[in-house]
Amino acid sequence: MSLIEQGKLRSRNRTRKFGRLDKKSRKMAFAGRGEATRDWVSRGVCNLYTMTATVDELRRVFGSFEGDRDNLPPFDNIFPKKPAPVLRRTERGLLKLETMIWGFPGPHAAGGRPVTNVRNLSSPFWRSALKDPARRCLVPVTSFCEWTAEPDPLTKRKSKIWFGHSSQPVFAFAGIWRPGEDAPFMAFLTCEPNKTVGSVHPKAMPVMLDPADYGRWLDNDHVDACGLAVPYCDERMTSRSDFAADREPRNT
Numbered sequence: 001m002s003l004i005e006q007g008k009l010r011s012r013n014r015t016r017k018f019g020r021l022d023k024k025s026r027k028m029a030f031a032g033r034g035e036a037t038r039d040w041v042s043r044g045v046c047n048l049y050t051m052t053a054t055v056d057e058l059r060r061v062f063g064s065f066e067g068d069r070d071n072l073p074p075f076d077n078i079f080p081k082k083p084a085p086v087l088r089r090t091e092r093g094l095l096k097l098e099t100m101i102w103g104f105p106g107p108h109a110a111g112g113r114p115v116t117n118v119r120n121l122s123s124p125f126w127r128s129a130l131k132d133p134a135r136r137c138l139v140p141v142t143s144f145c146e147w148t149a150e151p152d153p154l155t156k157r158k159s160k161i162w163f164g165h166s167s168q169p170v171f172a173f174a175g176i177w178r179p180g181e182d183a184p185f186m187a188f189l190t191c192e193p194n195k196t197v198g199s200v201h202p203k204a205m206p207v208m209l210d211p212a213d214y215g216r217w218l219d220n221d222h223v224d225a226c227g228l229a230v231p232y233c234d235e236r237m238t239s240r241s242d243f244a245a246d247r248e249p250r251n252t
Contacts, residue, residue, distance in 0.1 A: 046116075046117065046144050046145070046146065046190070046201075046205070046206050047079065047080055047116060048077060048078065048079055048144070048145040048160075049078050049141050049142075049143065049144035049145060050074075050075060050076055050077065050078060050141070050142050050143050050144075051074075051075040051078060051084060051085055051140050051141055051142055051170070052074040052075065052076060052142050053140060053142055053169055053170035054072070055069045055070075055072050057169050057170050058072075058087075058097070058140060058170060061140075061168060061169075061170050061171070061172075061211060062087055062095060062138065062140070062172070062211075062214070063095065064094075064095070065087060065094065065095035065096060065097050066090065066094055066095065066096040066097065067096045067097030067098060068097065069097065072085065072097075078102060079102070080102050080103045080114050080116045081101060081102065081103055081114050082101070082102055083099045083100065083101055083102075083183070084099065084100060084101075084102050084139065084186070085097060085098070085099055085140055086098055086099070086100045086137050086138070086139055086140075086175060086177060086184075086186050087137060087138040087139075087140065087172075088134075088136075088137040088138070088177060088218075089133070089134060089136075089137075089218050089219070095138075098184065099183065100137075100177055100183060100184045100185060100186040101114075101180065101183050101184070101185050101186070102114070102116055102185075102186060102187070103115060103116045103185060103186075103187060104116075104125075104178060104185050104186075104187050105180075105185065107125070114185075115187060116187055116188075117187060117188065117189075117190045117204070117206075118130075118176060118187050118188065118189045118190065119189075119190045119191075119204060121189070121226050121229060126176065129176040129177070129178060130176060130222055130225070130226060131222045133218060133219050133220070133225070135176055135177060135178065136174070136175070136176055136177075136217055136218050136225065137175040137176065137177045137186060137218075138172040138173075138174075138175060138209070138214060138217070138218070139172060139173040139174075139175040139186060139188050140170050140171075140172055141170065141171055141172065141173055141206075142164065142169060142170050142171075143162045143163060143164040144162070144163050144164075144206060145160045145161065145162050145163075145242075146160075146161050146163070146197065146200045146201040147159070147160060147161070147200075147201075148160075148161060148200060149200070149201075159241055159242050160241070160242035161200045161239055161240070161241055161242070162239065162240050162241075162242065163196065163197060163237055163238065163239050164237070164238045164239075164240075165208075165236060165237065165238070166235070166236050166237060166238050167236065171208055171209070172208070172209045172214065173188035173189070173206045173207060173208060173209070174188060174189045174207040174208075174209050174217050174225075174228055174229065175187065175188040175189070176188075176189075188206055188207065189206070189207035189229050190204040190205060190206055190207060190229075191204065191205060191207050191229045191230055191231060192204065192205075192230075192231050193205040193231060194231035194232055194233070194234045194237070195234050196234045196237045196239055197231075197237075200239075205231065205232070207228060207229045207230075207232075208232040209228060213228055216228065
């Protein structure tokens with residue numbers, strides 16, 4: 001093989017490593033590789049949340065459930081690829097509390113990185129889980145985080161904004177799950193943002209469910225369940241900055 005041919009081979013090998021490409025080259029590299037791959041590229045909303053509710057608080061919001069209800073620790077910082085508590089239906093129709101890993105294993109073409117958010121509901125990557133009620137779940141949340149687009153003038157760093165529910169200590173994202181070798185995986189739906197979240201993250205927000213819609217999400221047909229993927233009511237949300245001087249939630 002000539003030196004020129006060796007150089008071309010090395011160039012092709014570098015091109016296959018999508019994570020090292022700039023934004024324009026990355027887009028070109030993924031072109032034509034299918035909805036699942038494009039869905040992975042567009043992820044990015046809400047990659048940090050908390051679930052610090054007690055078992056009693058979960059029971060008051062979600063009703064009775066099976067599973068380990070004695071040793072539920074606080075989940076102060078849940079990141080992708082980390083364990084998180086999830087509620088799903090059992091074959092007997094009861095709710096069961098389980099620990100799942102946040103993020104579906106991603107497409108091989110995308111390097112296998114976890115896919116945490118379900119935005120394109122028509123993507124083949126999500127279709128089987130969305131159409132099967134047994135694969136839908138509730139993801140308990142006490143708050144979720146988005147980063148500001150611009151750095152703070154004083155700290156010169158981007159800051160976290162935490163969002164929560166104005167009247168419920170714990171609420172739920174609309175989630176889906178799949179089995180895994182060591183532990184099951186979960187991800188949750190996102191949609192267009194409301195004004196509260198959109199002022200910080202204008203692209204998307206997690207799909208938040210009211211208690212009255214838990215059964216609809218878990219049990220109804222695919223089209224009706226996915227109809228819940230709409231922006232949550234601004235009046236029922238709070239937001240707070242991550243600064244030490246501003247620790248208390250404020251109504252928005």
